[in-house]
Amino acid sequence: MIANYALAFLVGGAFCVIAQLLIDKTNMTPARILVLYVCSGVALTAIGLYEPLVDFAGSGATVPLTGFGYAIAKGVERAIDKSGALGIVTGGLSATAGGITVAICLGLIMSLIFSSKPKK
Amino acid sequence: MNKDEYKEYVKRRAKRSASPKNCGFAFLIGGAICTLGQALHDLYMHLGIHEQDASTLVSISLITLAGLLTGLGVFDKLAKIAGAGTLVPITGFANAVVSPAMDTKSEGYIFGVGAKVFTIAGPVILYGLFSGVIYGIIYFLWG
Numbered sequence: 001m002i003a004n005y006a007l008a009f010l011v012g013g014a015f016c017v018i019a020q021l022l023i024d025k026t027n028m029t030p031a032r033i034l035v036l037y038v039c040s041g042v043a044l045t046a047i048g049l050y051e052p053l054v055d056f057a058g059s060g061a062t063v064p065l066t067g068f069g070y071a072i073a074k075g076v077e078r079a080i081d082k083s084g085a086l087g088i089v090t091g092g093l094s095a096t097a098g099g100i101t102v103a104i105c106l107g108l109i110m111s112l113i114f115s116s117k118p119k120k
Numbered sequence: 121m122n123k124d125e126y127k128e129y130v131k132r133r134a135k136r137s138a139s140p141k142n143c144g145f146a147f148l149i150g151g152a153i154c155t156l157g158q159a160l161h162d163l164y165m166h167l168g169i170h171e172q173d174a175s176t177l178v179s180i181s182l183i184t185l186a187g188l189l190t191g192l193g194v195f196d197k198l199a200k201i202a203g204a205g206t207l208v209p210i211t212g213f214a215n216a217v218v219s220p221a222m223d224t225k226s227e228g229y230i231f232g233v234g235a236k237v238f239t240i241a242g243p244v245i246l247y248g249l250f251s252g253v254i255y256g257i258i259y260f261l262w263g
Contacts, residue, residue, distance in 0.1 A: 004162075005155050012154025012209065013147035019204035020146035024139040030207050031240045034216065035247050037208060042251035046258070059157035062175055063182065063209045064150070065244070071175070072252040080260050088256030092249045099179040100245065103214050106187035107221035107237040108229075114191045116222040 004058055011053070011060030034065055041069020071095045142203050149198070149205030157182060157209070179210050186211035190218040216240035 019037070022028045028036075044050040050070050054061040061067055075095020079087030093100075121129065157178045164174035186206075189195040195215050199206045206212055220239045224232035238245075 005158055008158035009151035009155045012157075013151030013205075016146040016150025016205045016208045017143045019208045020139065020143045023204055024142055030212070031216070031243060033204070033207065034212065034240060034244050038244050038248035039251045042248065042255055046255045059161050059178060060151075060154045063154045063157040063178070065208055065210065065213060068179075068210065068213070068244075069248055069251065071179075072248050073255055076252045076256040077259055077263070080256060080263070085260055088253055088260055091256060092252035096245075096248075098176045099183055099210065099213075100241070102180045103183050103187065103217040103241065104237045106184060106214070107217045108233060110187055110191035110218045111221040111225050111229075111233045114193075114222055115225060116219070 007057045008060035008063075011057035012063055013060075015060075015064040015066060037065040038069040038072070041066035042073045043069075045070045045073035068096060068099070145201050146203045146205035146208075149202035150208055151205075153182065153206070153209040153211055182210050183214040186214035187218045190215050191222065195219075213241065213244065216244075 015037075019033050022033060022036075023030070041050060044053075044066065050061065050066070050073075054067075054070060062070065072092040072095060075093075076087060076091035079091030079094060081087070083090070160178045160181050161174050164177050165171065169177065186195060189198070195206070195211075196219075199215065206215070217237050217240070220236040221233045224236040226232065227236075
């Protein structure tokens, strides 16, 4: 139990350190980092490396944005297993629908309630 | 100072410092967010929710939390210290959706909020799904 939390902490933290190094040492913007992480998540899942990491580190692997890529790749696999070729184009968005829908709806709600404060 | 010397000078000045402090904060705060995710995951599993649904609920919970904190102006303060520690977890995705939505309110709800929620989410979703389609084709043909 405690070991699970320690692994989630260590692996999740390590993903963040890699990104921090990319930000500090190269000119990569945060948006590029997010895109890189999602695509890496898909690629690492495709070659079979990411699923063992998820089994090992739990939320330490699923909460970073690479986990978003993992969810897309697994969603595609499941959809293809279930409905054949159609799954190629339905799996990715189905698997991530919850997160995307909540995020953009919350964006609207927050913009209705709050106004952004001037940046200092 | 000629042109080349100036270039060299700028390069030297612009060189980012090594960042043990930034990395430390990114590690601690990023790790803490993932640990919170693990705790939520265990809680949902304990409530009898199916593994895959529990993972989706963890994402939704962290997105909601990050969205609310962005609205309240707390997230930006935390992100200034945490750097990649709040960016890389799914909280960074939520912030990247909610923050431009609030900033562009004055441009209206169609081309302001409606379009700008996708400023960063759009590329992330596009390239993520595109990679997924490529993988899907490979998986379908040879999987």
